[in-house]
Amino acid sequence: MIRRLLIRILACLSSALILASSIGVIPARAADDVLTIRVCNWEEYIDEGGWEEDEVIDLESGDIFGEAALYEEFENWYYENYGQRVRVEYSCFGTNEELYNMLTLGDKFDLVCPSEYMIMKLMSEERLVPYSDDFFDEDNELNYYIRNVSPFIRDTFESNEINGEYWNKYGACYMWGVLGFVYNPEVLSEEEVSTWNLLVNEDYVRQITIKDNVRDAYFATLGAIKGDLFLSDDFLNDPDYHERLAAEMNDTSPETIAEALEYLQRVKDNVYSFETDSGKADMITGKIFSNLQWSGDAVYAMDQAEEEDFELDFAVPEECTNLWFDGWVMLKDGIEGDAERQRACEAFVNFLSRPDNAVRNMYYIGYTSSIAGGTDGDQIFEYADWCYSADEDEEDIVEYDLGYFFDENLYGEEQGEGSGEYVLTVPEEQTRRQLFAQYPPREVTDRSAIMRYFDGDANARINQMWINVRCYNIEKINAAGWAALVAAVVLILGSVIYNKTKKFRNRSIRRPLRPQ
Amino acid sequence: MKGMFQRKYLGIPYALYLLVFVVLPLVVIVTYAFTDAGGKPGVGNFLNFFTDPNTLGTLVYSLVIASVTTIVCLAIAYPTAYFLAMSSIRSKGAIIMLMIMPMWINFTLRITALKELLTMIEGNLALHPFMNSVIGMTYDFLPFMILPIYNQISRIDKSLLEAASDLGADRTQAFLRVLLPLSMPGVISGISMVFLPAMTNYVVLDMLYNSTYIMGSLIGSYFSAYDWHGGSTISLILLVIICIFTLLAGGDENEGTVRGGSIL
Numbered sequence: 001m002i003r004r005l006l007i008r009i010l011a012c013l014s015s016a017l018i019l020a021s022s023i024g025v026i027p028a029r030a031a032d033d034v035l036t037i038r039v040c041n042w043e044e045y046i047d048e049g050g051w052e053e054d055e056v057i058d059l060e061s062g063d064i065f066g067e068a069a070l071y072e073e074f075e076n077w078y079y080e081n082y083g084q085r086v087r088v089e090y091s092c093f094g095t096n097e098e099l100y101n102m103l104t105l106g107d108k109f110d111l112v113c114p115s116e117y118m119i120m121k122l123m124s125e126e127r128l129v130p131y132s133d134d135f136f137d138e139d140n141e142l143n144y145y146i147r148n149v150s151p152f153i154r155d156t157f158e159s160n161e162i163n164g165e166y167w168n169k170y171g172a173c174y175m176w177g178v179l180g181f182v183y184n185p186e187v188l189s190e191e192e193v194s195t196w197n198l199l200v201n202e203d204y205v206r207q208i209t210i211k212d213n214v215r216d217a218y219f220a221t222l223g224a225i226k227g228d229l230f231l232s233d234d235f236l237n238d239p240d241y242h243e244r245l246a247a248e249m250n251d252t253s254p255e256t257i258a259e260a261l262e263y264l265q266r267v268k269d270n271v272y273s274f275e276t277d278s279g280k281a282d283m284i285t286g287k288i289f290s291n292l293q294w295s296g297d298a299v300y301a302m303d304q305a306e307e308e309d310f311e312l313d314f315a316v317p318e319e320c321t322n323l324w325f326d327g328w329v330m331l332k333d334g335i336e337g338d339a340e341r342q343r344a345c346e347a348f349v350n351f352l353s354r355p356d357n358a359v360r361n362m363y364y365i366g367y368t369s370s371i372a373g374g375t376d377g378d379q380i381f382e383y384a385d386w387c388y389s390a391d392e393d394e395e396d397i398v399e400y401d402l403g404y405f406f407d408e409n410l411y412g413e414e415q416g417e418g419s420g421e422y423v424l425t426v427p428e429e430q431t432r433r434q435l436f437a438q439y440p441p442r443e444v445t446d447r448s449a450i451m452r453y454f455d456g457d458a459n460a461r462i463n464q465m466w467i468n469v470r471c472y473n474i475e476k477i478n479a480a481g482w483a484a485l486v487a488a489v490v491l492i493l494g495s496v497i498y499n500k501t502k503k504f505r506n507r508s509i510r511r512p513l514r515p516q
Numbered sequence: 517m518k519g520m521f522q523r524k525y526l527g528i529p530y531a532l533y534l535l536v537f538v539v540l541p542l543v544v545i546v547t548y549a550f551t552d553a554g555g556k557p558g559v560g561n562f563l564n565f566f567t568d569p570n571t572l573g574t575l576v577y578s579l580v581i582a583s584v585t586t587i588v589c590l591a592i593a594y595p596t597a598y599f600l601a602m603s604s605i606r607s608k609g610a611i612i613m614l615m616i617m618p619m620w621i622n623f624t625l626r627i628t629a630l631k632e633l634l635t636m637i638e639g640n641l642a643l644h645p646f647m648n649s650v651i652g653m654t655y656d657f658l659p660f661m662i663l664p665i666y667n668q669i670s671r672i673d674k675s676l677l678e679a680a681s682d683l684g685a686d687r688t689q690a691f692l693r694v695l696l697p698l699s700m701p702g703v704i705s706g707i708s709m710v711f712l713p714a715m716t717n718y719v720v721l722d723m724l725y726n727s728t729y730i731m732g733s734l735i736g737s738y739f740s741a742y743d744w745h746g747g748s749t750i751s752l753i754l755l756v757i758i759c760i761f762t763l764l765a766g767g768d769e770n771e772g773t774v775r776g777g778s779i780l
Binding site: 095097098100101104206207212214268271272273274275276278285287459460463466467468470471472473474475476477485488496 | 569570571572573574576577580583632635640641642643722723725727728729733734737738739740741742743764
């Protein structure tokens with residue numbers, strides 16, 4: 001009996017472990033002439049098609065409609081343009097860490113879409129395949145990515161490096177955004193939410209959520225504890241402002257981590273919860289008044305709220321914000337030097353970068369695509385205009401400049417004046433609503449910093465700090481607590497021992513007397 | 517002879533299952549637990565666990581949550597099972613069905629519903645994280661406590677109670693000295709079905725906004741930080757706790773069955 005129970009428990013524990021680690025393992029071999037590429041993306045991070053008929057996006061340049069999932073449509077598109085049958089084996093991951101563990105356990109993928117820090121980690125571990133020269137050939141009409149990627153994204157990917165290699169060699173940006181707070185404007189003022197210190201604001205005790213994710217929490221904490229420095233005139237006017245901001249927001253010295261620990265303990269005592277996915281729903285059901293959110297999910301939350309007939313806004317703290325990217329990278333373990341496979345993967349990225357497909361993704365998932373259009377038409381800007389531009393009879397309207405994202409003229413060697421073409425005329429409220437979250441204005445991206453991956457000791461220190469924040473510290477138990485604990489243990493052990501001995505005694509006395 | 521031989525083969529699927537899903541993972545866990553990041557063998561991971569006030573605190577916190585949950589479950593389940601088993605009402609089957617029914621629905625769905633219910637009652641859930649965790653786990657595990665106790669009590673021959681009263685025991689005495697001891701195996705299997713899972717059922721805590729880690733979430737946090745050694749160590753410690761508990765409880769269970777059997 002004991003053994004059976006034990007085995008049962010062991011079986012449950014270990015099978016859970018194995019199952020957890022093996023999700024996504026799909027060894028595949030299709031028919032001989034069909035090439036299979038294994039793509040792993042974030043959950044709900046691509047248009048799955050199946051739109052209702054009234055969901056057509058009727059831009060001037062033509063209607064856009066999601067019929068089937070993009071990864072399915074890709075198969076036909078690839079055959080038509082490259083003359084080869086390809087099958088996309090599409091699977092999903094939940095967090096960057098989960099993806100990394102899957103890869104480490106030996107799952108084989110050709111193309112995955114991690115965030116910028118995970119791309120840097122994979123780059124530094126030399127696990128990625130660089131994009132081919134063909135991919136960057138702007139004259140090839142099928143190279144939608146390089147022809148249409150936003151100059152802002154392109155510039156960022158060409159100027160950020162790890163170990164001397166630039167991101168764009170290995171990564172093609174898919175979505176991007178910033179970190180901020182979604183809030184209920186009836187309860188909170190824009191001023192109150194425009195600081196990371198909202199997390200410890202005692203006026204809203206247990207009414208605000210933070211992400212259950214060490215990197216986002218650490219970023220917000222650094223923004224708060226270094227806030228005075230960031231807002232000082234000296235710092236703001238420093239010619240090396242961006243470099244200094246990036247350095248400060250990647251500070252992993254033991255002293256800073258100790259300070260962050262203290263701050264996060266205050267946060268823990270003040271916030272509603274550390275959430276992974278419940279924040280959006282809790283905002284909409286009104287359980288909380290504000291939650292730390294990535295801009296794409298913020299758009300989603302605001303859309304949902306609108307359907308329920310109330311308003312949510314988005315704000316980015318004045319101190320600074322986190323600029324993040326998710327990008328497609330190819331893995332050496334999957335591609336294995338197979339040029340055909342690599343071509344299909346690169347084509348997949350290009351297919352997703354075709355402006356109409358980028359619009360479909362944005363419509364479907366709420367995040368902001370890295371694609372700006374340009375060479376292959378202005379559908380992206382048209383879409384922004386379609387979503388946000390003010391009606392003619394609207395009174396409170398403002399101009400909203402998106403030049404930094406769309407305008408080639410502002411970047412590159414012949415950097416000059418903007419064309420001024422990319423200005424939307426929108427209702428004033430959009431400057432703190434979906435438009436603001438989807439395309440934050442220049443002054444927001446100007447105070448943003450990229451958080452790199454933490455290496456070795458720094459990573460260990462920060463993870464330990466996080467565990468210390470979340471664990472119950474035994475030193476918090478007071479004398480009365482200890483007394484109760486000891487009493488409970490003594491009581492339980494005592495009764496077990498008493499029972500056992502009693503039974504032995506009883507049995508030895510009674511057995512001869514008992515009638516059989 | 518031939519029949520025996522063939523019957524042995526029936527065990528092969530389970531043996532394979534054991535090997536792949538129990539033995540191998542266990543070997544992996546033990547290997548990771550007794551090596552450090554550089555692959556050098558040692559007990560450093562365990563020293564870390566037992567000297568860190570935070571991990572120790574988590575162990576204590578998990579034990580307390582699990583104990584309180586078990587006590588609450590027992591306090592609700594025992595009377596329920598007792599009255600159900602002893603009563604002769606006709607709708608007994610329906611009531612049992614009502615209790616088992618929640619077990620057919622995935623527990624995350626049930627907790628999602630509970631969350632809304634509790635919010636209506638309490639307002640802000642985050643103000644009482646400990647209480648909510650206990651409520652959530654009780655909600656989750658109660659059927660696992662009621663069923664074994666109910667089964668055990670139903671199996672008791674009612675004439676034993678009549679005999680007790682014939683011999684001069686009043687109702688309290690008959691309950692305490694006859695029924696309670698005979699129902700102990702059910703109670704013990706109920707406790708082990710509740711106490712052990714409650715120590716690691718962190719999803720309930722997450723969903724009900726308790727930000728403090730218990731053992732399950734602690735293991736998860738080590739794995740998501742790629743620290744497989746730390747995570748395996750804690751898994752192993754949990755396993756040892758479970759073994760100790762099962763040994764203690766299992767001993768009683770055997771005694772109980774033997775005793776019950778011999779009387780009947």
